Amino acid sequence: MIPIGIRFAPGVVALSLLGVSFPAGAQTAGPAARTVAKSSAASEPEFTPPAADAIPEGEFGKMVRKGQDIFLRTSEHAGQYVGNGMNCVSCHIDAGRRKNASPLWAAYVLYPAYRAKNGHVNTLAERLQGCFRYSMNGAMPPADSETIVALESYMYWLAKGAPTGVKLAGQGFKSLPPPAQKADYTRGQKVFQENCVLCHAANGQGQSADGHMVFPALWGDDSYNWGAGMHSVATAAAFIKANMPLSKGYSLTDQQAWDVAYFMNAHDRPQDPRFEGSVEETRKKYHDSSSDLYGQTINGKVLGAGATPAGGTLRKQ
Ligand code: HEC
Ligand code: HEC
Structure with a gap:
């Protein structure tokens, strides 16, 4: 490492x-x-x-x-x-x-x-x-x-030599058991400030060097959109627990991983490309799960309502 x-x-x-x-x-x-x-x-x-x-x-x-x-x-x-x-x-x-x-x-x-x-x-x-x-x-x-x-x-x-049709050890992200306490924004913010800002920056926008994104953005227009697997708090918690802070996987408790995943995904990001014209409709159709913050009101804002259209500025057009 x-x-x-x-x-x-x-x-x-x-x-x-x-x-x-x-x-x-x-x-x-x-x-x-x-x-x-x-x-x-x-x-x-x-x-x-x-x-x-x-x-x-x-x-x-x-x-x-x-x-x-x-x-x-x-x-x-x-x-x-x-x-x-x-x-x-x-x-x-x-x-x-x-x-x-x-x-x-x-x-x-x-x-x-x-x-x-x-x-x-x-x-x-x-x-x-x-x-x-x-x-x-x-x-x-x-x-x-x-x-x-x-x-x-x-x-x-x-995959050379691997058996086909078999779930291999380490496939996907290993889901965490449900958190002991409901995932919480304020606790997550504290985990973020103590363990993540060093690389992903205080505003969550990451850092680039020589025009390359070195530490990727956790939310906002340079990050994954509302249709991506990582926008699910459960998926993000599983990823973070095993892999973040980089090179220190498994150092956060399960609760910290849930809290910081919640905090991260409680910020806006590019719109779901399957947007149905309204956040309510889109939530009903694609985001109807408690692990999914799209369309929920957090800190007085409806997540997804202020999202920029999916697709961003496609590079090198
Ligand atoms: C030492 C630097 C470092 C720290 C600290 C760190 N990360 Fe990361 N993180 C990275 C790098 C680098 C990548 C991308 C991996 C690559 O490109 O090889 C990444 C990728 C990610 C990703 C997936 C890509 C994205 O931007 O959505 C998430 C989510 C993430 N980190 C969350 C966190 C969280 C939450 C914390 C704090 C608990 C954290 N990271 C701490 C360096 C760090
Ligand atoms: C923001 C984080 C992120 C980025 C960037 C990303 N992925 Fe993924 N990828 C995921 C997540 C999360 C899943 C699991 C989604 C799910 O099924 O819930 C996944 C699943 C996959 C799978 C299926 C894995 C399996 O075991 O079934 C493949 C293949 C894959 N990604 C390839 C790619 C490729 C190629 C790219 C770049 C073009 C890419 N991913 C970019 C997060 C990411």
Whole structure:
């Protein structure tokens, strides 16, 4: 992991946190081992993706590298589909390798799959299109575009040797048990000030260096939109517990993770692209859950009512 001492030298921070040296870190220590063994605890098989330096040469390898580049620096390599300051790696930590940060190798083997979100069986391509539409607040690349082919190639390569149709240990985000005390804005604000502002800034807008977002925005126009999975307090709490503060996963208590997730998602962000014309209608149709703050009134404001339209200013038009 990155020693705290070099974290604030902007050049180094930009490179390591944008994933350039990240994937070459701890993960490359061993051989390109592909272990598929039963984990006794959860009976979900363990899996280790190939080392980052094991991408093959040739045309296929080129496409895998292109997918990795898109994943690490999304607006630079697929900017026409990106409407915020995020990269895929902003949430899928360590170049999409980290367990409990929705790793790509675990996702690859689970598609096609039925999704309640849109009520039909989704191919992997459609799943990836959704990431651009919601998490990246952007536009959907065509299913046969090079962007999707490259991402699928990268995922396929990371999953080399994994069993298909099996939930692998570390897939997705590990949900937390319901909080002992109802998640709370004021307590969450305190957790935020003590543990998050260092990187994500006091206004939650993150920090960039050399034109790259290094510490991504937690809310506002440069963040994920109201249709993204991370806008659910439960999903955000699960992500934060395992992965934040960066390199200090599992240091917050469950309660702190719930509180800070609530605080974060109690701020406005770009509109849900499925907006039905009114926040009430949109909430009824897509956000009818207690873990979902869209359309709720917090600090006198209806969340979603002041949201900027989805899509942002799509970069590199
Ligand atoms: C703001 C955080 C965030 C960003 C940015 C993001 N994702 Fe995700 N991603 C999530 C969350 C949260 C989920 C789980 C959503 C759910 O099902 O509730 C997810 C799910 C996925 C899945 C399915 C995982 C599985 O196991 O089924 C894939 C594949 C994926 N994302 C790829 C991408 C790609 C590619 C990008 C960039 C184009 C991207 N994501 C950007 C947060 C993010
Ligand atoms: C040491 C710096 C650091 C600290 C402290 C930190 N983060 Fe992060 N956080 C990051 C980085 C860097 C990323 C993106 C990961 C990447 O690009 O590799 C990130 C990503 C995220 C994301 C997903 C992307 C987004 O912007 O929505 C969330 C949510 C998040 N952090 C929440 C938090 C919360 C809540 C805290 C405090 C409990 C926290 N972080 C503390 C550095 C930090």
